[in-house]
Amino acid sequence: MIWNFVKMHGAGNDFVVLDGVRQSLHVTPERARALADRHFGVGADQILLVENPSHPEADFRYRIFNADGSEVEHCGNGARCFVKFVHEQGLSHRNPLRAEISTGLLTLDSTPDGNVSVDMGPTHFDPKDVHFDTDGLESTTQGTDTLWLLPIPGHGNIALSLVAVSNPHAVQIVDDIDTAPVAQIGPIIESHPRFKQRVNAGFMQISDRHTIQLRVFERGVGETLACGTGACAAAVAGIRRGLLDSPVLVHTRGGPLGIAWDGQRVIMSGPAVTVFAGQIDIDALTEQLTTKDPLTP
Numbered sequence: 150m151i152w153n154f155v156k157m158h159g160a161g162n163d164f165v166v167l168d169g170v171r172q173s174l175h176v177t178p179e180r181a182r183a184l185a186d187r188h189f190g191v192g193a194d195q196i197l198l199v200e201n202p203s204h205p206e207a208d209f210r211y212r213i214f215n216a217d218g219s220e221v222e223h224c225g226n227g228a229r230c231f232v233k234f235v236h237e238q239g240l241s242h243r244n245p246l247r248a249e250i251s252t253g254l255l256t257l258d259s260t261p262d263g264n265v266s267v268d269m270g271p272t273h274f275d276p277k278d279v280h281f282d283t284d285g286l287e288s289t290t291q292g293t294d295t296l297w298l299l300p301i302p303g304h305g306n307i308a309l310s311l312v313a314v315s316n317p318h319a320v321q322i323v324d325d326i327d328t329a330p331v332a333q334i335g336p337i338i339e340s341h342p343r344f345k346q347r348v349n350a351g352f353m354q355i356s357d358r359h360t361i362q363l364r365v366f367e368r369g370v371g372e373t374l375a376c377g378t379g380a381c382a383a384a385v386a387g388i389r390r391g392l393l394d395s396p397v398l399v400h401t402r403g404g405p406l407g408i409a410w411d412g413q414r415v416i417m418s419g420p421a422v423t424v425f426a427g428q429i430d431i432d433a434l435t436e437q438l439t440t441k442d443p444l445t446p
């Protein structure tokens with residue numbers, strides 16, 4: 150079966166975007182992994198599937214699959230690419246658009262400068278909102294935030310802010326973003342048994358009260374050049390810790406994102422870029438990746 154797709158990115162967080170409105174597509178974990186594969190497939194951090202909505206107030210529904218095939222709640226950078234895709238593909242010219250995701254409705258507003266402003270929805274801070282087991286764990290407070298002290302062998306107790314922006318995030322402050330142990334402890338936190346649905350691990354360096362630098366080891370992907378929900382989570386965590394004031398400029402390795410938080414909902418603004426369009430035989434691709442490695446006896 151031939152699938153049409155568009156390759157896009159938001160601040161370097163890259164996506165394969167699929168039109169499930171005019172094509173009949175069934176995205177399975179295997180197919181998502183195959184499309185995301187950077188050697189045998191198209192290559193992407195996430196796969197975005199645009200569909201007709203089930204919510205009466207939504208223009209479209211969009212679903213998100215990580216590179217490991219897991220379907221997840223939200224994708225901030227993807228939301229900006231979604232609205233550019235819908236407009237460029239002529240699926241709708243409405244602006245702002247209302248997008249239905251698994252946790253509710255988003256409002257997406259394409260601005261004349263080519264950026265997109267996204268109402269990312271509500272923020273939550275209870276450990277249960279990020280499916281975190283606090284049993285027997287020490288915590289402390291900073292400002293209005295609760296920091297959970299997670300022991301990581303060789304790295305002591307890591308003070309984590311827990312923030313749900315639909316997706317689960319665990320944010321820590323580091324002194325130097327360039328030497329932060331993202332590769333060493335990102336995977337440990339991402340798959341730590343206390344996070345029952347895994348977690349996105351954010352590493353934030355504070356530059357001033359309105360500026361941070363951020364790296365995120367994303368759940369189901371690894372370190373990405375940018376993470377939209379991660380930028381929201383880090384900015385909100387810094388504000389709650391009393392270290393930042395809204396709005397916050399978040400410098401990621403893929404470019405800057407603007408975050409504003411009113412204490413309830415978080416608004417993110419940033420770029421969305423179309424790289425190329427293509428077609429792929431999804432069955433041949435998935436078959437290639439699920440057959441045995443020819444080098445293995």
Ligand SMILES: N[C@H](CCC[C@H](N)C(=O)O)C(=O)O
Pocket residue numbers: 162194195213215221222223224225226227316317349367368369370375376377378379
């Ligand atoms: N890896 C995330 C999903 C993608 C989020 C990120 N790409 C964004 O822009 O928000 C998770 O499993 O929760």
